[in-house]
Amino acid sequence: MAVTGYxxxxxxxxxxxxxxxxxxTGLLTLCTLSDAQPGDRENHYIWLNQGRIVAAAxxxxxxGLAYMIGxxxxxxEHTALRxxxxxxxxxxxxxxxxxxxxxxVEQLKLLFYTQVMxxxxxxxxxKDAWFQFDGKxxxxxxxxxxxxxxxxxxxxAALRVLKDWSALTSKLPESTSAIMNIVEGKPxxxxxxxxxxxxxxxxxxxxxxxxxxxxxxxxxxxxxxAFRLVTVxxxxxxxxxxxxxAAKLQPEAMPMEAATTEATPVSHSFLHNLxxxxxxxx
Amino acid sequence: xxxxxxxxxxxxxxGKSTFIRSVSEIAxxxxxxRATDETSLLKQKTTVAFDFGRLSxxxxxxxxxYGTPGQSRFDFMWDILIQKAHAYILLVAAHRPSExxxxxRICAFMRQRSPVPMIIGLTHMDAPDAWDLENAAxxxxxxxxxxxxxxxxxxxxxTASVAQAVITLVQHSMQDCLVEHPI
Numbered sequence: 499m500a501v502t503g504y505x506x507x508x509x510x511x512x513x514x515x516x517x518x519x520x521x522x523t524g525l526l527t528l529c530t531l532s533d534a535q536p537g538d539r540e541n542h543y544i545w546l547n548q549g550r551i552v553a554a555a556x557x558x559x560x561x562g563l564a565y566m567i568g569x570x571x572x573x574x575e576h577t578a579l580r581x582x583x584x585x586x587x588x589x590x591x592x593x594x595x596x597x598x599x600x601x602x603v604e605q606l607k608l609l610f611y612t613q614v615m616x617x618x619x620x621x622x623x624x625k626d627a628w629f630q631f632d633g634k635x636x637x638x639x640x641x642x643x644x645x646x647x648x649x650x651x652x653x654x655a656a657l658r659v660l661k662d663w664s665a666l667t668s669k670l671p672e673s674t675s676a677i678m679n680i681v682e683g684k685p686x687x688x689x690x691x692x693x694x695x696x697x698x699x700x701x702x703x704x705x706x707x708x709x710x711x712x713x714x715x716x717x718x719x720x721x722x723x724a725f726r727l728v729t730v731x732x733x734x735x736x737x738x739x740x741x742x743x744a745a746k747l748q749p750e751a752m753p754m755e756a757a758t759t760e761a762t763p764v765s766h767s768f769l770h771n772l773x774x775x776x777x778x779x780x
Numbered sequence: 781x782x783x784x785x786x787x788x789x790x791x792x793x794x795g796k797s798t799f800i801r802s803v804s805e806i807a808x809x810x811x812x813x814r815a816t817d818e819t820s821l822l823k824q825k826t827t828v829a830f831d832f833g834r835l836s837x838x839x840x841x842x843x844x845x846y847g848t849p850g851q852s853r854f855d856f857m858w859d860i861l862i863q864k865a866h867a868y869i870l871l872v873a874a875h876r877p878s879e880x881x882x883x884x885r886i887c888a889f890m891r892q893r894s895p896v897p898m899i900i901g902l903t904h905m906d907a908p909d910a911w912d913l914e915n916a917a918x919x920x921x922x923x924x925x926x927x928x929x930x931x932x933x934x935x936x937x938x939t940a941s942v943a944q945a946v947i948t949l950v951q952h953s954m955q956d957c958l959v960e961h962p963i
Binding site: 501503504507508512516520521648649668669675678699703734735736737739740761763764765766769771772773775776777779780 | 782879881889915918939954
């Protein structure tokens with residue numbers, strides 16, 4: 499079943515986290531919305547293999563990478579396309595070109611950076627777009643350099659340079675929440691200084707507001723950094739209990755027994771009787 | 781009197797109040813109030829304190845159901861409820877991925893405060909844009925079927941579906957060390 503929605507509901511950072519966590523293979527399509535400026539409306543395509551981004555393009559004719567190679571003057575576009583047609587059906591064109599001595603490893607890395615890192619990172623600035631993930635779409639070997647990057651690594655790079663966070667305001671961890679580290683040992687990803695500082699506070703007990711005060715950073719920056727750590731799967735947000743207002747200590751209509759009785763275990767026979775009773779309602 | 785307390789939690793509009801209403805033998809103590817701010821875009825009313833429902837069976841046995849406030853500003857109520865709970869169910873609307881992040885927050889909050897068994901109930905699975913169970917599970921942070929709690933589809937408007945969900949939760953609870961050891 500295709501997964502669909504809008505970036506305003508499920509951000510690109512969340513999508514990438516979902517695709518990586520799920521080891522997804524397929525095609526993520528982003529369509530900018532109809533009220534965008536006509537010159538701005540276009541579709542964006544990102545292909546993944548087991549949660550790793552392998553290619554990106556704004557066209558589906560599998561000529562995007564060949565065009566990039568041609569533009570740089572490394573090889574004619576037609577030559578690159580001819581190689582794509584003659585190489586094995588499951589071999590990325592980049593690997594074929596390298597094997598034939600037509601492109602170097604450094605050139606492939608540069609292509610991957612332009613095709614994936616720059617193109618995909620720019621998509622994080624979209625205010626909204628319709629998205630669909632198709633897990634049945636085949637991999638576009640003629641668009642693939644043979645290199646790949648974990649989806650969340652791209653997320654981290656993109657969010658670090660994101661200037662306008664207004665589309666993500668509702669997704670940011672709350673100032674009264676703490677963060678808790680959920681990986682064993684040190685993170686495998688390369689964190690920057692701010693991210694490391696925040697990581698050291700990820701014990702689930704200190705609010706982001708308190709962390710911001712301790713690190714002498716704007717709260718907004720701490721929340722954005724925390725969001726980055728959450729979406730790449732290093733920490734999770736832990737809401738902290740707010741101080742009980744005196745006026746709310748006796749909530750209306752609260753059964754007194756619930757206010758005073760401890761949660762003592764229930765017996766086997768209770769549970770069996772309950773299941774038997776409920777089965778009569780199914 | 782032996783009482784089991786079950787907490788029904790989840791983001792706004794997941795179907796918590798409806799769930800309790802579908803199975804409670806008493807009129808649910810309804811603390812719905814007019815929804816404020818962005819919540820009103822989802823529904824007219826929202827629970828500000830909590831809902832309470834009851835199911836009696838046998839002479840001295842009852843199931844008490846407590847629904848948490850939908851808006852997270854009422855966290856102090858959750859803490860009181862969690863300390864008393866024997867188990868809980870997290871309801872999540874499968875057609876509203878915008879709420880998945882809130883569901884994860886609630887889950888993290890509950891997990892920090894109580895080790896009691898829980899299951900996840902996906903509601904609105906009949907909506908055309910509902911995420912399927914496996915994808916919703918991954919989006920909620922559960923990538924492995926072996927380590928996640930039971931996740932089921934539930935229709936909070938149907939007594940039979942709610943009853944089945946409670947059966948699943950109770951049976952899951954029986955696998956955990958909830959019960960007192962037999963003499």
